[in-house]
Amino acid sequence: MDAKTGLFYLFAAVLLFAAFRVITARNPVYAALYLVLAFFQASAIWLLLRAEFLAISLVLVYVGAVMVLFLFVVMMLDINVEGLREGFWKHFPLAAGVGALIALEMAAVLMGGFRLSAPKTPLASGPDTSNTLELGKLLYTQYLYPLEIAAVILLVAIIAAIALTLRTRKDSKYVNPADQVRVKARDRVRIVQMPVTRQAEPAAEPAAPAAETKA
Template sequence: MNLTTAIFYLFAAILLGASLRVITARNPVHAALSLVLAFFTGAVLWMLMQAEFLAISLVLVYVGAVMVLFLFVVMMLDINFEELREGFWNYFPVAAVVAAIMAVEMVLVLVAPGAGIKDMTAVAALPEGVSNIKQLGVPIYTTYLLPFELAAVLLLVAMIAAVSLTLRRRKHTKYINPAEQIAVKRNDRLRIVKMQAEVELPPAAEPTDKPAA
């Protein structure tokens, strides 16, 4: 086992642990931070396959934008996470079946002829003077231009929906309208009341208990 293979297995283990933490963490903020770790680790794996552009895009787009959006939605929305977790185990059988199917598909891909780290790095190797950014950009903006634009529109719609969800009115929350504050006049908030001056009364004579002579 060479150094590249050892680094791959190390970061693959970290990626699996972070992914498991995403779905098992009780605190949604902790789950989002674990997903950030998973993205960073996936970027390292892309670097091992000499796909620098994809690695940098993964860090900038997902960690720098998508995860900030996730944290913004999680921290701004008034969601009862305890209520959401009540039916967690009801969906566990379906989730286990889907996870098992995905695991079997990944194993079949890895054990297929020609699969492996060495073959992947060999495929990623490019002739001298040719960058992988160009090799990736030409198909995206020619052959796959329409799917690329559709993905961009979907991301835009998701961002607008997330922002609009945070603008909903919550119960027991007081709101201030700046326009009403600016339009307020002095007579609407201040009333001058004239009152009589206070006059000190002389002290009353104290009653005596002695009988009159």
Template sequence: MDVTTGFFYLFSLALLFAAFRVITARNPVHAVLYLMLAFSQASAIWLILQAEFLAITLVLVYLGAVMVLFLFVVMMINLNMDGLRQGFWKHFPLAAVVGVVIALEMAYVLLGGFRVSTPVAAAPGTVAVSNTQALGYLLYTQYLYPLEIAAVILVVAMIAAIALTLRRRKDTKAIDPSEQIRVRASDRLSVVKVAATRPAPAAAPAAPVETKA
């Protein structure tokens, strides 16, 4: 067994252990942490298989963004685990069937072996291109329009999410800049003519005070 194979088995065992702990951990925060460990081990396996782009994407997108967001959400909402465990045995038969089917499929793939193609040697006088460079070249040449369409869809989805969650507060003191630009002096100021001098109003006579003898 060479060093690469040893690391492959090491990362695989850590990945299986982390995946098992994800579904058996009682604390949701611990489950999310184990899921992050599983993603990191999968990224290491992809590095061994020379899929650098997928490995870096998994680390940046899932570990760096999605899973950290999940961790913050789980820690902030304070889940009630007693309510989540009420329907466990009700859905256990279906979950067991799905688990058995997945286990049989994985056993079939492992026992059948993997078809590893022989890497094609670069022609004399040409520069060897990595898979990341080849993937980037395909994305921005052959699949440029689908990539731009996907980017536009993601931007529209982000704007729609912001618009749906945005609520205008009634107690805010913010002023619309367009209203400030269109304002006129006559709308804000009114001139009232007042006489220079006015006679003082006459004092009302005091009421007589009755006294009792």
């Protein structure tokens, strides 16, 4: 067994352990951290397969953005874990049925084998070949329509998320930006005519104290 095979088994073992801990950890923060570890191990396996672009994308997109967002949300919401555990056995039969169905579908795909057809355009190979360049050519030529469909689906998801969270509150005060743009100088400043200021009149001298009467 060479070093590359040994690293593959090491990364795969850590990946399986992290994936198992994601679904068994009691604390949601620990589960998210184990998921970050699983992403790192998957990116290391991509590096062993000489798919540097996919490995870097996995780290930047999922670990650098998605999982950081998950951690912030989990820590800010302060989820009541004990409340979530209530009714576990009530929903266990449905969850087990869905899991068994997914396992059967995956088994049917894996038992059938990976029947890969030759690409329409042969990929270049060689020591000076960039797999990122070849992947870009493949995405924007043979898989252009699926890529555009995925982009449209993501755009719809973004708009739906904004629409669900954008709610007008009656107790919040805000200014319409359109009104601020259309404002004019006369709406901001108003000149009022005031009478000329007169000189202040001198104050009256206080009255002298009365003379004391002699006995």
